[in-house]
Amino acid sequence: MPAHYDGGVRPAAVTARGWGWRHAGRSRPAVNALDLDIRPGERVLLLGPSGAGKSTLLHALAGVLGDGTSGNSAAGDGGLADSDDADETGSLLIAGEPPRARRGRAGLMQQDPETQVVLSRLGDDVAFGAENLSVPRDEIWTRVHEALDDVGLAHLPLDHATSALSGGQKQRLALAGILAMRPGLILLDEPTANLDPAGVLEVRDAVGRCLDKTGATLVVVEHRVAVWKDLVDRIVVLQPGSGTQPAVLIDGTPDQVLEQAREMLIAAGVWVPGYVPAARQRTLAGTSAEVTGQLLLAAEGLAVSRERPRRRGFRSVPPVPVQRDITAQVRAGEALTITGPNGAGKSTFALTLAGLIPPVDGKVSATVELSRGAGIDPYKWRAEQLIARIGTVFQEPEHQFVTGRVLDELQFGPRHMGHGEERVDELLERLRLTGLVDANPYTLSGGEKRRLSVATVLAAHPQVLILDEPTFGQDANTWAELASFLSELLDAGTAVVSVTHDQEFTHVLGGTEFRLAPRGLGQPGTAQPGTAQPGTGGHALGAPEQAPT
């Protein structure tokens, strides 16, 4: 319908009156009795513990809750509606209309950059929303160019492959796609949670510029307050609603709310500016001093790549390494932190060290203390030999789930090795998983999944622990727990290798920082090992600014 077509931005107001939503198949509502007024052009940061219904509210405002056929009408069916269907109460309006009534009034950006891109060509992707709103063809291209300019991607050709963009660029592209719809309300659901520090600022600044230009209303959900604090003019803290208490806990200007609710926000795991979660410091006078410093694993002249050799007909061509000539050593009781810009091959290096990717050139060799008769090359070890020596925690915990129950998940490794099940209870206790033993691993919260994935790998008792971005997307509580736990492990003589952008985390673990140079164009990158400088880790703004949480 051409009626959708709307030439300019009119900042939209949001009005909620006793609004609530229960998802299909759930017994409790995700949001209950919400009363909220947002004026046109206002910029609001939504905070609150997980389970407070922040994402549900954003989805509702974006008009994507329910399915349009059973959502609202299910409530209208009265007695016939199954208790299992989704259920809406009260009213939620954007500029006086239900969100579903007019698509394109609100634009939504979510967390995972990969799913914020719809089409494979840059220009098409920006045009997608405008096309769906039946904007005339000439007008679409005008909007596409303008939007790309606004988000700083105008230098790329319109047929540029969207898969070739970085995470930060993908999110900016998504913003352009939203802007091309000319929405009066922009909704951001943890837009920078999956980005490295450079990407975070890139996206935040692009959002700021676009808001200044269009005057659109903003509602953003994000744990990292420091990133958004100066951009918003109001913070609303939600709590899990119930019949007796309102859904809005605190509402006010950023300074006011951060002062009033500081303790409560910290308890909820929010990254409050200026607050560094207390993590256990390393006791350098460890009890197991005799093992500390012993060489376990060494990389010599290592060249790494994730790609397998390519087949050209019957010939096999080795891949081009992302990084070469790496020499590094992993020692018992010592931390090694791998840092460097995106695309420098940090994870690839770590996974090669972990015996999961074969080296393109050079070698990874285990000393006798680590190999215990399994041979020098970790890549050649059998899986059950590997897990007892080198444990690897992947960035996405779900990739490592192999059973349907938390307890089975923990017992899986020890069972395969034939020993070590007695440690499972201790790990359950230590990582606060005792109450979840019968749950399906996939149904846990983000923090619980992270703790479980660390516990499952440790259940096999490895001497070397390798972690890929362990603090990524974690709230402040999980962060502190993880940092403390790892510092304990280090003191007990485990070697910890971590890939991270998180300087505060690096600081807590201490040890050596291994910085990979950016991947050069034409010439191979070189590795420059250096020592972590305790105290240089961005204390000024607190961990949140530095730590991808």
Next chain:
Amino acid sequence: MRDALSLSGNQALLTRANPLAKFAAVFLITLVLALSIDWMSASVALACELLLFPLAGLTFTLLWQRGWPLIVAAAVGGWSTSILSPDSGKVLLDVGIWSMSEGSLQLGLGFLLRGLAIALPAVLLMSCTDPTDLADSLAQKGRLPHRFVLGTLAAMRLVGLMAEEWQTIGMARRARGVGSRGNPWQRLRATLGQSFGLLVQAIRRATRLAVTMEARGFGGATRTWARESTYSRLDIWVLLGGAVIAAGAVVAAVWAGTWNMVWLEGS
């Protein structure tokens, strides 16, 4: 893997033709070749197709790199036809269940060539057709429902990502002690587990992508198109070319007396 789905700078003439016209031409050749198993019609079509490769921006090296599994498959198909089709003429080989005669060998050879002549134009078609253009053409010219066409196109964009994730999940599971090496049974079990992990991620991603699309107003009954899919004079030539190859193959086979309708087989 990701590159396999884009034309990566292919500027050849046929990339500018409308995908539906190209598809119609290829389909016409395929159907005509399917009617008969004989070496003559297949060889003529095959020769013409090879001549067209430069127009699609394909080189023979590239074809060999991408296409050698197809040649192996066609050879296996020819072999099984030779040993399993009813015998006629002099028997050349007879070992247990295997038997091959002059007639069945000729049939098998024809089958091999026909298999190649049917597989090649599809490779040619896809090497000069961008999936985005194909979708535009299917929804605008082919009148297929745009919600399904664009939903599929968006999902296909995630394929490269899935292939990378498959590798990552494989490594992540080895780090949990699941061996992907070992006897076929162990490998099968490992593959099934890995597939399940991939499916979970695929469904999560697809659900989020659907939310993104809906939030951009997708799902309504009507929409406009930023780029119009059009037919041009080139498309007439493409269709004509398809018809000429198809007709040439039939005429040559009838003239050589090898035309051999499949349904009359074995009678």
Next chain:
Amino acid sequence: MTTATIKKTGYNWRVADIVVAALIAVAGGVIFWAWSQGANLISAPVNAVYPPLSGLYAGGWMIPAVLGMLIVRKPGAALFCEAVAATGELIMGSQYGTTVLISGILQGLGAELVFAAFMYKKFNLPASLLAGAGAGLFCGLNDSFAPWGWNIAYAAGDKLAYIVFCAISGAVIAGVLSWIATRGLARTGVLSSFASRKAATEPVFS
């Protein structure tokens, strides 16, 4: 009452149904492609010895039809998924050329007809088995009797053997595996916004 039930079941495809069905079809293609890489070493000699045995392997291609339907539960899902999977195969480079689309559509139709016969109300183990067998049957018929079929020139007995092997393979690989996978997926919670969210607790036979 009846109208209310139909409305609740929701025969309309939502955007999420379309995208998830399409991705299942495509991911199914990727998985099977990866699988066949490893299995080629075993299957190639088997095919060379007695080619109809390759039918036992065919069920893998029909997983998208059954799995897609079991998850989104909308009319046309089996047909749609199998057609998309075939398109994916065409793009990756298929030995069957463009005829892969016809065989995809026919296999999807085989599964679709079974679910339609149950009025799109049964998604239990027997329905999955029958749908897999239906897809296999249509696959076997297409390969043996359509002019573009690869087994068109086989003797009649070999054709029959191939069709039977295909149907068995469809029932076991596509039917059983898809049914098990759907229950497992429902337990992980990823199906919470789909009609199949309760698949893990549904009765097996009724």
